[in-house]
Amino acid sequence: MTRQLLRYGSACALAIALATGLMACGGSDNPSAATTGPTVVATPQPVLFEGKLDVGGSSFYSFAVSATGNTNVMLASVTTSTTPGNSTNVTLGMGLGTPLGTDCVVTTSVQASPALQSPLVSNLTAGTYCVRVYDVGNLKGPVNFAVRIVHT
Amino acid sequence: MRRSVGLALVALLALAAAGCSSDNSSATTPSTPAPGPGTDTFTATLAPKGTAIHSFEASATGTVSVTLTTTNPPSMLVGLGIGVPGANIGGCDLTKTVQTVAGNTAQLTAAVESGSYCTGAFDVGTVGPTGVLVTISVAHP
Secondary structure, eight states, X not given: OHHHHHHXXXXXXXXXXXXXXXXXXXXXXXXXXXXXXXXXXXXXXXXXXXXXXXXXXXXXXXXXXXXXXXXXXXXXEEESSSSTTOBOOOOEEEEEXXXXXXXXXXXXXXXXXXXXXXXXXXXXXXXXXEEEEEOOSOOSSOEEEEEEEXXX | OHHHHHHHHHHHHHHHHHTTOOOOTXXXXXXXXXXXXXXXXXXXXXXXXXXXXXXXXXXSSEEEEEEEEEEESTTOXXXXXXXXXXXXXXXXXXXXXXEEOOOSXXXXXXXXXXXXXXXXXXXXXXXXXXXEEEEXXXXXX
C-alpha cells in the first residue's frame, strides 16, 4: 500500500513538473496581447534626375511616393560640359508638382543655384509626383544638370 | 526511492526549460559600421585628363571640408571638386570646383545634408604622362 502510494505520488509529481516547465514556455509576457504585424517605416529613397537643359528649355521627372513624408529636391550639379571643372553657378528654376498627361503641373517652385542642400522640401502623401527643371532666362548655352530627389 | 524521484523531477524540469527558449542571443548578427562623422583620406594617381574620385556618406547636416594635402610631384596645380555620385562627369556630378596646389588648410568647403557625396581631383591640363600622386582628406559630418 505504501509502495502504491509512493508510485502514485511520483507520477503526480512528474506530471506537475512537466506542466510547470511547459507553462514557462513562450516568447510573450502578455498572453492576452494580440499578435500584430511589424510596423513598416518607409525609408527615404534617393534618386538622381540627370539631363541636358537648353536655353529656354525645361525637363521633368516623375516619381512615386509610397508613404507620407518629406521629399527633398536638390539642384546638385550644373555643368557646361562633361569635362570636370566646368561647373557653373547659374540659377535655374525647380518645381515640384504632379504629372498631367505628358506634362508636369508645378505647384511649388524655387530658383536655385547648385548646392548640396535642398532648397525645395515638401511633405507629400503617397502618390505620383514630378520635378521640373527649367531655365529662368540665365542660360547662355546648353548645360548638364543633376537633381537629387530624396522621397519616401 | 525518494532520491530517485527527486532526481527525475530535476532532470525533467531541466529538459522542459531547455526546450522552450525563445532567446536568439546566440545568433550572430552581421556588423555594419554605423555612419557617422569622420575624416576620410585617400591617395590616387591622377592620369593626364583623368579624375580621382572618392565617395563618402554624410550622416547629418553640416560642413564638408576637402583638403588636397600632398601631390607628387609637389606644387602641382590640380582641380578639386565635390558633388554627388552620378553619370554626367565620370561618376561624380560636381557641384563646386577649385584649382589649387596642396596645402594644410581646406581648399574646398560645402554645406551638405545627410546622404551620399563624392569628391576628388581632376587634371586641369598640368598632369604629365607619368601622372600625379594626390592625397586628399575629407572631413564630413
